[in-house]
Amino acid sequence: MTTAVLSGLAAGAEELSVWPASTARLPHGGLTVGGVSLAEIADRFDTPVYVLDEGEVRARCRTYRAAFPDADVLYAAKAFLSRAMARWVAEEGLGLDVCSAGELELAVTAGFPADRIVLHGNAKSPRDIATALRLGVGRIVIDSLSEIARLAAAVGPGGRQKVMLRIVPGISAGAHEKIRTGTDGQKFGLSLTDGSAQHAVPRILGRPELELTGLHCHIGSQINDVKPYVSALRRLVGLMARIRDAHGVVLPELDMGGGHGIAYRPGEPSLDLTALARRLRAELGASCSAAGLPVPRLAVEPGRAVAGPAGVAVYRVLAVKRTAGRVFVAVDGGMSDNPRPALYGVRYAPRLIGRRPAADPCTATVVGRHCEAGDVLAAEVQLPGDVRPGDLLAVPAAGAYHLSMASGYNLVGRPPLVAVDGGTARLLVRRETLDDLRSREVGD
Numbered sequence: 001m002t003t004a005v006l007s008g009l010a011a012g013a014e015e016l017s018v019w020p021a022s023t024a025r026l027p028h029g030g031l032t033v034g035g036v037s038l039a040e041i042a043d044r045f046d047t048p049v050y051v052l053d054e055g056e057v058r059a060r061c062r063t064y065r066a067a068f069p070d071a072d073v074l075y076a077a078k079a080f081l082s083r084a085m086a087r088w089v090a091e092e093g094l095g096l097d098v099c100s101a102g103e104l105e106l107a108v109t110a111g112f113p114a115d116r117i118v119l120h121g122n123a124k125s126p127r128d129i130a131t132a133l134r135l136g137v138g139r140i141v142i143d144s145l146s147e148i149a150r151l152a153a154a155v156g157p158g159g160r161q162k163v164m165l166r167i168v169p170g171i172s173a174g175a176h177e178k179i180r181t182g183t184d185g186q187k188f189g190l191s192l193t194d195g196s197a198q199h200a201v202p203r204i205l206g207r208p209e210l211e212l213t214g215l216h217c218h219i220g221s222q223i224n225d226v227k228p229y230v231s232a233l234r235r236l237v238g239l240m241a242r243i244r245d246a247h248g249v250v251l252p253e254l255d256m257g258g259g260h261g262i263a264y265r266p267g268e269p270s271l272d273l274t275a276l277a278r279r280l281r282a283e284l285g286a287s288c289s290a291a292g293l294p295v296p297r298l299a300v301e302p303g304r305a306v307a308g309p310a311g312v313a314v315y316r317v318l319a320v321k322r323t324a325g326r327v328f329v330a331v332d333g334g335m336s337d338n339p340r341p342a343l344y345g346v347r348y349a350p351r352l353i354g355r356r357p358a359a360d361p362c363t364a365t366v367v368g369r370h371c372e373a374g375d376v377l378a379a380e381v382q383l384p385g386d387v388r389p390g391d392l393l394a395v396p397a398a399g400a401y402h403l404s405m406a407s408g409y410n411l412v413g414r415p416p417l418v419a420v421d422g423g424t425a426r427l428l429v430r431r432e433t434l435d436d437l438r439s440r441e442v443g444d
């Protein structure tokens with residue numbers, strides 16, 4: 001093979017590095033995921049459409065189980081949840097992290113064992129708490145002082161609910177200010193610095209309706225570095241030792257939350273899970289032995305790193321506009337199915353599928369169909385110079401926080417979700433129709 005061919009192959013492999021592992025090229029520029037052609041999915045289910053590779057989700061769950069064999073791995077349902085997703089995750093031996101009665105009820109009615117579910121939330125509604133208690137959720141994570149009495153009252157005399165305490169360890173991490181939750185000055189958890197974390201402990205221990213099983217933290221999201229996790233863990237073990245000293249209670253569990261980063265574009269970093277597992281285990285062993293504490297059972301809560309890389313969004317180009325020296329490629333979705341670029345400035349790598357380009361690449365901005373100028377899906381990306389209406393564009397790393405954050409803006413309707421596996425495609429969530437939207441209108 002010549003060097004040119006070899007480097008061409010290497011470039012091709014790089015280009016698919018953020019796609020599901022099952023992704024394969026077809027002649028004439030097509031791509032298959034899970035053995036199914038994306039262009040065929042677009043024809044069969046219409047666009048925009050989200051494709052989720054079941055094999056990739058399951059493989060990612062297994063990678064976590066292998067990296068954390070002695071820990072509980074809880075999938076964070078907020079990244080994406082459907083009945084099938086709940087089933088896959090349960091079958092792969094993971095637990096679940098939910099943050100509403102809706103997520104909880106959907107998971108449990110899909111057969112997810114309630115005792116493997118943890119409920120979070122900085123503002124749990126009476127319905128969230130009642131549903132959690134009715135369904136027998138495994139743990140409830142207390143996020144504020146006022147929640148203690150409220151939860152104890154809801155449990156009632158004679159009852160006993162396992163709870164954890166969410167701590168703000170004072171560690172800054174996360175890709176964007178809006179997804180950093182490890183420091184004071186944001187809404188989640190109880191602060192170590194102002195003493196509210198320490199203050200909460202005796203109040204929980206004083207309630208016979210509540211059983212404090214451990215501490216919890218979630219320092220942020222889309223984190224690619226192991227160090228902040230290690231620092232947070234050290235601080236939490238420090239608090240565990242102080243709780244033992246002050247109250248004679250040894251907490252058996254420590255939940256380090258999620259936030260594990262993924263690559264959205266080729267060449268971007270992602271969190272090294274094996275390194276994370278190794279460093280957390282080592283730090284836990286060392287800090288606990290220094291403090292004379294038994295090693296608590298560890299839990300992690302990945303959402304994005306399980307679902308994100310398994311998903312692909314497929315859009316059809318509706319218009320191409322060349323203006324003021326720029327090329328705008330407008331597709332049939334946008335900020336209503338993916339608000340992430342607008343919210344966090346995230347960059348994506350869309351790609352033409354379904355045909356071979358006949359022109360050199362040009363720099364283009366992929367925009368949505370919504371009525372505002374900020375509806376940009378991918379700014380300044382390379383697309384074939386002959387991109388035109390009718391073409392299909394696919395966006396990888398679209399499995400987490402796209403559909404789960406989709407909105408009803410402009411009454412466009414949320415896209416469907418199709419699962420692919422072993423050469424077959426099946427609809428998991430259908431498209432939202434005008435009838436769906438209309439059916440919510442009950443007044444004149």
Ligand code: LLP
Nearest residue numbers: 076218221222258259260301302303304401
């Ligand atoms: N555990 C807790 C308590 C959380 O609040 C979260 C995410 C997770 C686990 C899972 O984090 P992950 O592993 O998925 O990063 N909408 C944003 C992400 C918000 C994350 C909120 N909490 C985005 O699109 O990037």
